Amino acid sequence: MAMMGSTAAVLLALVVVASPLLLAASQPVGAPPAAPATNNSRLEKAYVALQALKKAITDDPKNLTKNWCGPDVCSYYGVYCATAPDDPCARTVASVDLNHGDLAGTLPEELGLLSDLAVFHLNSNRFCGALPDALRSLHLLHEIDVSNNQLTGNFPSQFLCLPNVQYVDIRFNNFCGEVPAAIFEKKIDALFINNNNFEFTLPANFSSSTASVIVLANLPRVGGCLPSSIGDMAGTLNELILLNSGISSCIPPEIGKLDKLTVLDLSSNGIVGKLPDTIGNMHALEQLNVANNMLAGEIPESICALPNLKNFTYSHNFFCGEPHRCLEVPHIDDRQNCIAGRPDQRPGEQCIEFLHRPPAQCAAHGQSSPPPMY
Numbered sequence: 001m002a003m004m005g006s007t008a009a010v011l012l013a014l015v016v017v018a019s020p021l022l023l024a025a026s027q028p029v030g031a032p033p034a035a036p037a038t039n040n041s042r043l044e045k046a047y048v049a050l051q052a053l054k055k056a057i058t059d060d061p062k063n064l065t066k067n068w069c070g071p072d073v074c075s076y077y078g079v080y081c082a083t084a085p086d087d088p089c090a091r092t093v094a095s096v097d098l099n100h101g102d103l104a105g106t107l108p109e110e111l112g113l114l115s116d117l118a119v120f121h122l123n124s125n126r127f128c129g130a131l132p133d134a135l136r137s138l139h140l141l142h143e144i145d146v147s148n149n150q151l152t153g154n155f156p157s158q159f160l161c162l163p164n165v166q167y168v169d170i171r172f173n174n175f176c177g178e179v180p181a182a183i184f185e186k187k188i189d190a191l192f193i194n195n196n197n198f199e200f201t202l203p204a205n206f207s208s209s210t211a212s213v214i215v216l217a218n219l220p221r222v223g224g225c226l227p228s229s230i231g232d233m234a235g236t237l238n239e240l241i242l243l244n245s246g247i248s249s250c251i252p253p254e255i256g257k258l259d260k261l262t263v264l265d266l267s268s269n270g271i272v273g274k275l276p277d278t279i280g281n282m283h284a285l286e287q288l289n290v291a292n293n294m295l296a297g298e299i300p301e302s303i304c305a306l307p308n309l310k311n312f313t314y315s316h317n318f319f320c321g322e323p324h325r326c327l328e329v330p331h332i333d334d335r336q337n338c339i340a341g342r343p344d345q346r347p348g349e350q351c352i353e354f355l356h357r358p359p360a361q362c363a364a365h366g367q368s369s370p371p372p373m374y
Contacts, residue, residue: 050076096119099122112134118142131153190213272296289311292315313333
């Protein structure tokens with residue numbers, strides 16, 4: 001009798017587990033997707049949103065959305081459900097991750113129905129057009145990554161309305177126009193906006209950002225100056241990458257306050273003046289790149305003495321001297337400067353002409369009369 005009871009229990013469990021599969025199997029071939037269940041309004045809305053997204057996808061070469069049929073959205077590829085944050089008895093869509101899907105299409109406004117979405121990852125696809133305005137209603141969104149697509153339009157101002165967003169990655173798209181200064185007031189942990197077509201001046205409140213990582217690289221129409229208030233970012237900033245961003249100023253000595261910074265890349269800009277020796281206070285620094293600027297003078301020994309410095313690139317400037325200690329850094333690049341006795345330096349006439357020009361006048365908000373680029 002005990003064995004019979006056990007067998008009955010197993011059979012009952014199989015029926016419970018198999019019921020959804022039997023229900024799905026009972027749908028006629030070619031029939032439209034079944035209507036979503038009515039016992040969870042969150043998943044009903046998610047069904048509408050995800051079906052709208054599927055309809056807006058014009059090419060799915062990897063068949064990622066092949067199983068996006070029927071009301072069980074939690075079983076859809078790339079869709080992850082969790083307990084609703086405000087209702088322990090309800091399930092909801094918490095994440096959509098279709099990274100590296102090579103999907104083509106547009107993003108519909110119905111995505112705003114995913115009201116509990118915390119993670120939205122669509123990087124490395126071929127989505128085009130603008131981000132839907134309805135994204136501003138995703139108040140629980142923590143991460144958005146739409147990098148490496150073909151998205152267009154102005155900077156998505158929807159992000160300014162998201163109270164919980166921490167990770168914003170829109171790099172390698174075709175966004176244009178100004179980046180609102182208000183984005184640097186947001187409590188964001190990581191901001192990647194590089195490799196777009198933005199055109200703006202680095203705002204005065206840039207140093208108000210609490211991000212640990214800021215990447216504004218390959219935005220040659222940005223411009224502006226590094227503010228002397230940059231030291232105010234010391235509490236949180238770990239990586240600052242501003243390469244090829246049209247920055248035209250001196251490096252303020254206050255940058256030395258960034259004692260948590262591990263990566264600093266200011267290469268391929270119009271930076272003038274000398275390399276401040278206060279960088280020698282940045283004891284966490286591992287990578288420093290100031291190549292392709294108009295810096296001059298001698299490399300401060302305090303920089304090369306940094307305990308964690310592994311890579312120091314200062315090629316294509318007009319430095320005239322470097323301490324021997326710099327040659328002990330694991331990887332340095334000092335080419336195309338004016339350093340006597342070092343290989344692959346600038347022609348002497350370039351160095352003489354540069355040295356006879358009036359030195360750059362560095363002030364709190366920039367510089368005057370920089371030397372020409374070569």
